[in-house]
Amino acid sequence: MSTSWPLWEVFVRGKRGLNHVHVGSLHAPDAEMALRNARDVYTRRNEGVSIWVVPATSITASSPDEKDPFFAPAGDKVYRHPTFYAIPEDVPHL
Amino acid sequence: MSFDNAYESLLGGEDAHWAFGTGFSEALSGVDREFPAGVDREALAAYCLMLGDDALIFSQRLSEWCSRAPELEEDIALANIALDLLGQARMLLTRAGEVLGRDEDSLAYLRDEREFRNVHLAEIDCGPGPGGDFATTIARLLVFSSWRLALFSRLRGSADPVLKAIAEKGLKELAYHRDHAAQWTVRLGDGTDESHRRMQAGLERVWPFVDELFATHAVEAALAGVAVDPASLWSEVDGVLEAVLSAAGLTRPTDTKAARVAGMAGRDGVHTEVMGYLLAEMQHLHRSLPGAVW
Numbered sequence: 294m295s296t297s298w299p300l301w302e303v304f305v306r307g308k309r310g311l312n313h314v315h316v317g318s319l320h321a322p323d324a325e326m327a328l329r330n331a332r333d334v335y336t337r338r339n340e341g342v343s344i345w346v347v348p349a350t351s352i353t354a355s356s357p358d359e360k361d362p363f364f365a366p367a368g369d370k371v372y373r374h375p376t377f378y379a380i381p382e383d384v385p386h387l
Numbered sequence: 388m389s390f391d392n393a394y395e396s397l398l399g400g401e402d403a404h405w406a407f408g409t410g411f412s413e414a415l416s417g418v419d420r421e422f423p424a425g426v427d428r429e430a431l432a433a434y435c436l437m438l439g440d441d442a443l444i445f446s447q448r449l450s451e452w453c454s455r456a457p458e459l460e461e462d463i464a465l466a467n468i469a470l471d472l473l474g475q476a477r478m479l480l481t482r483a484g485e486v487l488g489r490d491e492d493s494l495a496y497l498r499d500e501r502e503f504r505n506v507h508l509a510e511i512d513c514g515p516g517p518g519g520d521f522a523t524t525i526a527r528l529l530v531f532s533s534w535r536l537a538l539f540s541r542l543r544g545s546a547d548p549v550l551k552a553i554a555e556k557g558l559k560e561l562a563y564h565r566d567h568a569a570q571w572t573v574r575l576g577d578g579t580d581e582s583h584r585r586m587q588a589g590l591e592r593v594w595p596f597v598d599e600l601f602a603t604h605a606v607e608a609a610l611a612g613v614a615v616d617p618a619s620l621w622s623e624v625d626g627v628l629e630a631v632l633s634a635a636g637l638t639r640p641t642d643t644k645a646a647r648v649a650g651m652a653g654r655d656g657v658h659t660e661v662m663g664y665l666l667a668e669m670q671h672l673h674r675s676l677p678g679a680v681w
Binding site: 330 | 458459460461463464467567570574
């Protein structure tokens with residue numbers, strides 16, 4: 294039976310989080326039950342205030358084979374990071 | 388919480404360094420535990436045992452599904468519900484124990500069958516044992532949580548501050564339990580021929596035990612203003628069940644009532660045959676190793 298239920302990816306926004314974070318996946322027959330299952334499986338420890346579920350098939354992922362052409366060119370461009378600015382002390386989590 | 392500055396909500400609190408935060412709070416902290424003037428304490432203890440045992444015994448039944456539910460996700464869902472009910476049982480047995488001079492463990496593990504006050508619906512085997520299956524379990528959960536939700540909703544007006552606080556906390560849990568059961572009832576009832584047949588059979592299995600839920604007991608009658616008269620809950624619960632059953636395309640079973648023994652049932656400590664087996668499993672560890680803790 295498990296094999297016939299499609300896979301869903303689960304994203305949870307924590308109490309202090311500003312964005313949804315991928316936390317894992319689960320099986321469910323449809324979106325409504327995926328949301329409920331996500332509540333039961335991934336927010337048992339008081340983690341979340343909002344949940345997104347997305348069919349795993351809807352996600353287009355980059356391929357490990359393309360890793361170098363995709364990401365390596367950015368490796369030596371340190372000037373793209375804002376590391377040359379002074380950071381004010383009262384701005385946390387930057 | 389102010390959102391004038393997005394960073395504000397990220398700051399403050401001792402657990403600010405946790406990504407998700409913990410934010411746990413003790414359920415009944417700050418609740419006045421004095422007994423209200425004029426309340427019959429013996430009756431209050433008996434009432435807390437009734438409601439506490441319902442939750443404890445049903446929790447034990449639900450936990451039997453651990454590792455046996457049809458899906459991993461549902462396995463966790465049933466365990467979550469069992470834990471919610473266990474939490475309610477702990478608070479209620481603790482309250483009873485304040486009158487009886489016993490702690491929650493002593494009441495859960497060291498009472499014998501005739502001292503338990505739960506309704507029969509909580510104790511019967513609805514699966515995974517031979518007495519039922521997942522659909523039967525859902526049928527029981529639907530009836531039990533619809534009834535207990537209505538009960539707790541009224542219990543918020545109790546003169547006992549502890550019962551009031553327990554009801555306040557339990558209400559949100561029970562609303563989810565009922566919702567979970569209703570979702571599954573509609574899915575199974577309105578699913579395939581086989582799922583419909585099983586859901587209908589599950590309803591037929593639990594229906595004879597519905598009558599007991601709404602029978603006023605002497606303990607409840609003696610606690611006006613503190614306890615809820617279950618007879619007053621029927622029309623509300625009946626309306627909920629009717630709506631779910633009709634959405635699921637299921638037929639309301641004919642009104643049969645499980646037999647009583649000399650007019651007595653679970654609230655009087657008279658239980659069905661399976662209760663002894665259930666208690667043996669639940670209590671044997673504590674009795675074999677007195678005082679054992681995790």
